Amino acid sequence: MNTLSYGLLSLLTKHSRTGYELMQHIQPFWQAKHSQIYPLLAQLEQNGYVEFVHVPQSDKPDKKVYSITKKGKEATSLWIAEPTDEPVVRDELALKVYCISLVDKEHAWRLLAERKEYYLKKKNRLHLLFDKIKEESGKPLEKLEIHDSQFGPYVLVQKAMMKVDADLSWCEWMKKKLS
Amino acid sequence: MNTLSYGLLSLLTKHSRTGYELMQHIQPFWQAKHSQIYPLLAQLEQNGYVEFVHVPQSDKPDKKVYSITKKGKEATSLWIAEPTDEPVVRDELALKVYCISLVDKEHAWRLLAERKEYYLKKKNRLHLLFDKIKEESGKPLEKLEIHDSQFGPYVLVQKAMMKVDADLSWCEWMKKKLS
């Protein structure tokens, strides 16, 4: 079983979701398209790690709501104890910035402005996520402890917000360098 | 041509390198194995974007030193103006932390300690890179401007250092949360 499959199980330990929702909610940690997720869910179901119920909808297309099984939960716990892969980062902008001396200031500015826009959107999404976690949590977020269900999502949003703030600081620093 | 191929060209705009060196130096921005890079270099060479000279060595294996051609440099400039892909991040640790409430404090601690170790090593590598850039640069790094060859590498190391510091801050914050 690959890492993304375990990731799907990880999300399902919180609550049941559709493949579509899983695809959306896993994006902050692992970018994947629906075309990769649907086959993996079918595979997880065949191996008894998850199960689903058909839910017909009148206004929207019918959906399949997936839940983790006991076997799935056990596999997830075992996975956490296994060695963890190092993070993979692939950023085309970095490759471009490496040879940025090839182009003029205006090109560089546009490149930077586009990326800043991306980081701002990301920060906004994280704030929305933060609010959602706050709502779903029974207590104030600062009081969450490891055995609280929302602890993981909470600390991950914190991590992402710290990183995006670092990225935005770099953008500001660069703006000065380019002016 | 794919993004990694342009990345290789980007590195070669600074100075000639072997495939082995390219593989090492591209890691901070784009993780790739030699088994992916060597075939791409052969392809770049066939299409006239790069050229190489055989360099026999007595103490170490012979090597091929690649240089970018005029055609390669032009292609690289055009690539910078094209739309930039969004960064891809895939971190197994994040997927594990999401469901960290499944395991006990000791497991979580070990997970965090391993990651902190990784970040510290990364920070160390970045400092070495920083020193190397300082040596290769003719002027003080703060004075570097966009048309200086070392400007790109310099601002990228800054970005990476800011991010790794954010990651380490998160590790410290987590330590308190878990104690």
Place this chain on the structure above:
DNA sequence: AGTTTATATGTCAATAATGACATATTGAAG
């Protein structure tokens, strides 16, 4: 004396991931 690590290049099968195609409904925007 044997193993691992670094240097150095390469191939190839298997796996991971993307992009395009396919289908159906609703609501919003132009």
Place this chain on the structure above:
DNA sequence: CTTCAATATGTCATTATTGACATATAAACT
């Protein structure tokens, strides 16, 4: 009135990436 975006699930050909295999030398470690 038409096109676009969101919801919802799926397949499949192509591309990207990995891991294993292959080879060779020197230095360091056990």
